[in-house]
Amino acid sequence: MGSSMSSNITQQAGNLTDKPTIDRVGNREFVRARLAQSWQYDTQGKTVTHRQFLPLVFFGRSVQAARHFEKGDNIHVTGQLIRREMPRKGDDPDGGKSPSTVWEIHVTDAHRISGLTSDEEPPIHQNEMRRAQSPYQPPAYIQESIHDWPL
16 A cells, blocks of 8 residues: 655745855765744733744755745745654753654755745744734734735
């Protein structure tokens, strides 16, 4: 029962926290970066801002796109969510014996949605939620279409 389709596929968008770094291992080249995402939601009459940072590793043809990315760029990536076990440092209470779990996205396809210049605010991207003005009005992220996203 062979299938080339993978069920572990994720798509993410956000802003790069730093300029990506290029590394080589043997004859393979890969790029590392971190993707920042934030959104707001209302809970009990208060607006809460949630932020997360996702480690990215670009492989294959996605390396070519990642080479041109800059800090602050709004990007969209497709890849696989990968879990790796890393040895802990020696100062841990268990003597560094138990591994630490690291999650990262191995990027297979990437593109820039928009760049960030020094006089711009970070662009709004498709996973940013904004508070609706009325409880009967759908949130802004539902009202937006793909044509409203910055290019």
